[in-house]
Amino acid sequence: MKTMRAQVLTEPYHFELKEVPVPEINEDEVLVKVKYCGICGSDWGSYTGKYADEVACIPLTTGHEVYGTIAELGKNAKGLHVGDRVTYDICTPCGTCYHCRIGEPLLCSDFKQIGIHTDGGFAEYVKVPWKNIYVVPDEVSDEKAAFVEPLTACLNASHKMDCTIGRSVVVIGAGLGIMHAQLAKLRGAAPVIVIDANADRLKMAKEVVADYTINVKEVDPIEEVMRLTNGVGADFVLEAVGSSRTYEQAFQMVRKGGKVEAFGICAEDDLASLPPVEFVTSEKKISGSCAGIGYDWGDALTLMKYGRVDPMPLISMIVPLEELEDTLKEIRTNPKLVKVLVSPEAKERTVLYK
Known part of the structure; x- marks a missing residue:
């Protein structure tokens, strides 16, 4: 059995760095190797137990602002290749409730988001429905690609x-x-x-x-x-x-x-x-408005590709996966920190703000 490192929220105010099984994908999923996962303000809410529906999902690997590469493909995945640079729509509405059927999937009666209600990106790998995947254009850097999810919310x-x-x-x-x-x-x-x-x-x-x-x-x-x-x-x-x-x-x-x-x-x-x-x-x-969904991801990538928006001034620091919990607390006290990216590949922190 293959294992990976993951930061598991075992109870409010406590992350535990664990060696856990690499997620097994089904025919309609892909396995993404995480390069960066941004820390969102809502991650602090999950960490502190602020949101009752998320506390109900503990133990949980949080993290939903993910950029990475495809490591494995389910057999039903189309138009994708191992090694593709990708990000993904984190929303998984049910598709059949009243709100979904009238075109309001963000208000789904059984709304779930990857990294908020199911295991996410503060780990080496995360599994995702292949239809949620968006390939990142060559013109968009790895760091910018980790900012797609917050841009979709905007x-x-x-x-x-x-x-x-x-x-x-x-x-x-x-x-x-x-x-x-x-x-x-x-x-x-x-x-x-x-x-x-x-x-x-x-x-x-x-x-x-x-x-x-x-x-x-x-x-x-x-x-x-x-x-x-x-x-x-x-x-x-x-x-x-x-x-x-x-x-x-x-x-x-x-x-x-x-x-x-x-x-x-x-x-x-x-x-x-x-x-x-x-x-x-x-x-x-x-x-x-509460989040981005669907082709907001495509639009966000297009805006970045053509330089209409630039998130780089907001990206303050890159830290190793091991520093997640300390960094969550640091963001609350250091006014220079805006967006911090967590990387399972990083060995030491890289400070980008002046």
Whole structure:
């Protein structure tokens, strides 16, 4: 029996590096050799036991932002070859429930994601349905390919927000929010404003995409957005922090008739206060988006291939598989870390941020 190294979440707040069997694939699956697996904010939620449906899956190998190469093919796999550079759609909706059948698979009644509800990429190998696989173009580097999954989530939010050319967009949060801002600028939004409390991240946002940045430690963000929009308020506000306070601020800084896009995930008991009268008299709107699915992966790869978005400024560090748990904690305390890639092949960490 072939074995591999895997970081297994055995209980909340405890990963155990184990030698486990390499996954056996069926006729409709492929085995992917993991090169990189990015650490997502939701991985901290899984680690701390924040999400009840994920805790129910423990013991579990988490990790869902995967890039690798095909190591083995099931006999039904078509158009793929051993050695192909790949990433994959992590979503495995049931396909038969009400939501799936009306074209809302992200709301599937039995929704599962690889690396969140089933074993994922913080390991040397992961098995995936072959139909979920996307071949990575030669023009997309290995590191960028590990950023496809978070980009798909941003793409879904961009579709849902549906900002129009020449309209103002505010993004609250300068982590993955920088990618949201890039997509807004691609859609012709103007100005694009990014808000955060981290000066280093705001500097990055300004260098990469933002027309204006707002440091909440220096000014009132609502007053500053009003100033920058001539007292009207922003046409669109995307919340990418996951806090009731920033959701309340988003609703206050969006203009009459404007739209708030909900992206940041709050704790279940973290409730925001939004005045219902403004839904009526000011016709303010809110929509939500939770993940990418399906051809969001193809679109993300195309945008990277042609240089329309560049995730490299957000990739802060590459660490060995053995350092996963320590790095999860480090991300919470080191403001310079945005995206960290975990690699089963790495022998030591590589720091990319300045």
